[in-house]
Amino acid sequence: MAKVLVVTSGKGGVGKTTSTAALGAALAQAGQKVVVVDFDVGLRNLDLIMGAERRVVYDLINVVQGDAKLSQALIRDKRLETLHLLPASQTRDKDALTSEGVARVMDELREKFDWVICDSPAGIERGAQLAMYHADTAVVVTNPEISSVRDSDRIIGLLDSKTERAEKGERVDKHLLLTRYDPARAKRGEMLKTEDILEILSIPLLGIVPESQDVLRASNLGSPVTLADPTSAPARAYTDAVRRLMGEKLAMSIPGDKKGLFGKLFGRRVA
Amino acid sequence: MAVVLMPDLPLADWMTQLDAQIARSPRFFDGRPIVLDLEGLAGNEAGFLTLVEDLAARAIRIIGIENADEAALGPLLPQLPPVLTGGRTVGLPVLVPGDPPPPPEPEPPQEREPPALVLDRPVRSGQSVAFTGGDVTVIGSVASGSEVIAGGSIHVYGALRGRAIAGLLGPGPGGVRARIFCRRLEAELLAIDGVYKTADEMDPALQGRAVQVWLDGDQIAIAALD
Numbered sequence: 027m028a029k030v031l032v033v034t035s036g037k038g039g040v041g042k043t044t045s046t047a048a049l050g051a052a053l054a055q056a057g058q059k060v061v062v063v064d065f066d067v068g069l070r071n072l073d074l075i076m077g078a079e080r081r082v083v084y085d086l087i088n089v090v091q092g093d094a095k096l097s098q099a100l101i102r103d104k105r106l107e108t109l110h111l112l113p114a115s116q117t118r119d120k121d122a123l124t125s126e127g128v129a130r131v132m133d134e135l136r137e138k139f140d141w142v143i144c145d146s147p148a149g150i151e152r153g154a155q156l157a158m159y160h161a162d163t164a165v166v167v168t169n170p171e172i173s174s175v176r177d178s179d180r181i182i183g184l185l186d187s188k189t190e191r192a193e194k195g196e197r198v199d200k201h202l203l204l205t206r207y208d209p210a211r212a213k214r215g216e217m218l219k220t221e222d223i224l225e226i227l228s229i230p231l232l233g234i235v236p237e238s239q240d241v242l243r244a245s246n247l248g249s250p251v252t253l254a255d256p257t258s259a260p261a262r263a264y265t266d267a268v269r270r271l272m273g274e275k276l277a278m279s280i281p282g283d284k285k286g287l288f289g290k291l292f293g294r295r296v297a
Numbered sequence: 298m299a300v301v302l303m304p305d306l307p308l309a310d311w312m313t314q315l316d317a318q319i320a321r322s323p324r325f326f327d328g329r330p331i332v333l334d335l336e337g338l339a340g341n342e343a344g345f346l347t348l349v350e351d352l353a354a355r356a357i358r359i360i361g362i363e364n365a366d367e368a369a370l371g372p373l374l375p376q377l378p379p380v381l382t383g384g385r386t387v388g389l390p391v392l393v394p395g396d397p398p399p400p401p402e403p404e405p406p407q408e409r410e411p412p413a414l415v416l417d418r419p420v421r422s423g424q425s426v427a428f429t430g431g432d433v434t435v436i437g438s439v440a441s442g443s444e445v446i447a448g449g450s451i452h453v454y455g456a457l458r459g460r461a462i463a464g465l466l467g468p469g470p471g472g473v474r475a476r477i478f479c480r481r482l483e484a485e486l487l488a489i490d491g492v493y494k495t496a497d498e499m500d501p502a503l504q505g506r507a508v509q510v511w512l513d514g515d516q517i518a519i520a521a522l523d
């Protein structure tokens with residue numbers, strides 16, 4: 027039975043697209059058939075992060091409006107056979123998405139894949155609501171800062187009221203993914219504490235992804251961080267998150283960067 | 298439609314009860330046509346005239362008498378209100394002074410608005426919960442950027458980080474006013490009965506504590522519960 031997962035946050039710039047790509051790739055690496063769908067019509071980015079920007083012909087809007095078949099718009103990843111991308115249109119706007127059209131595309135994707143991962147646009151308007159409407163599961167991406175936490179809270183409220191599941195009286199499974207977590211700043215008390223964020227949002231924690239240069243480097247390479255550098259701290263955090271999504275029980279840890287002896291020595295001396 | 302009075306013996310006691318009834322609801326008989334049922338007084342026809350005069354002194358307008366033995370009344374008849382027959386008991390039941398007031402019409406079995414609203418999940422940022430019918434209880438937190446509006450009091454079993462606006466219905470019977478209770482005060486705004494206080498005006502020492510909030514005169518007062 028296919029699962030539709032929305033990656034959402036309300037606030038922009040917290041790491042939705044990066045997380046979509048990393049979670050999608052990690053699920054595919056675990057052998058699942060995955061499609062990542064870019065709902066950010068007009069500001070598409072997922073194709074860049076996935077390294078597929080030069081292969082986009084048709085997009086979500088074309089399929090929704092019936093101008094192209096789904097199979098024509100899906101782009102298969104070159105590195106992972108079971109990973110696919112359905113890109114957004116950069117030239118259209120979100121009004122081009124109709125709810126009937128999106129419903130039809132989601133039904134078709136459910137038949138073809140194990141996981142349908144929807145990358146939501148920022149905000150709480152139509153685009154974000156269409157991205158979350160069909161979700162069974164939601165990953166709420168949050169940074170350890172107060173504005174991000176409040177926006178996430180708003181999004182959780184919408185997940186509980188404006189989704190197909192909510193309308194049927196069911197619940198969307200919600201998971202919190204803390205991103206851009208800086209252990210050093212956390213230690214100095216410059217960031218919201220994890221337990222405070224969990225207390226405010228009161229949804230289960232899926233993972234803590236440390237702030238890392240590896241993420242930026244992977245994005246610039248057009249490769250999800252779980253593919254580009256699987257042993258890096260953020261990649262391990264995403265891989266653990268995916269194992270939890272698939273039902274495994276894992277102890278929560280904040281992966282730190284593994285440094286060699288030299289790194290440790292120099293690191294201390296420089297600091 | 299007339300109200301029926303049914304005097305019984307001894308008449309002095311019945312009068313006392315009637316006076317008590319009039320004291321409780323002084324305007325009850327105002328302008329109402331009253332029928333006097335004399336069944337309970339059979340054999341005391343001689344006292345009828347006094348009774349009618351006594352009632353007139355209380356501004357009770359008798360439009361007719363019922364169940365009177367016309368033969369026994371004989372010569373008194375012309376001085377009494379007309380004798381009525383064939384009256385039917387309708388809607389308003391016979392009023393017997395001293396008895397409890399007639400029960401209100403049973404409510405039709407329609408959906409009655411519940412007197413309180415209980416939410417067993419948190420109120421999220423951007424949500425507005427308004428319940429003007431009475432109290433609101435939230436099992437969970439009220440997030441920053443959300444609001445709870447209640448006709449009565451607000452109870453939050455969690456952190457109150459948003460706005461709580463209580464007492465929309467105004468003071469209750471006996472001047473009882475709404476209050477706000479929460480397990481942890483981090484509210485953006487507290488309001489009762491139109492008087493409000495913003496986070497800036499709250500005592501920082503109360504931040505994060507379990508508190509109750511009430512109206513002290515026209516001032517919002519907050520005190521820790523623990």
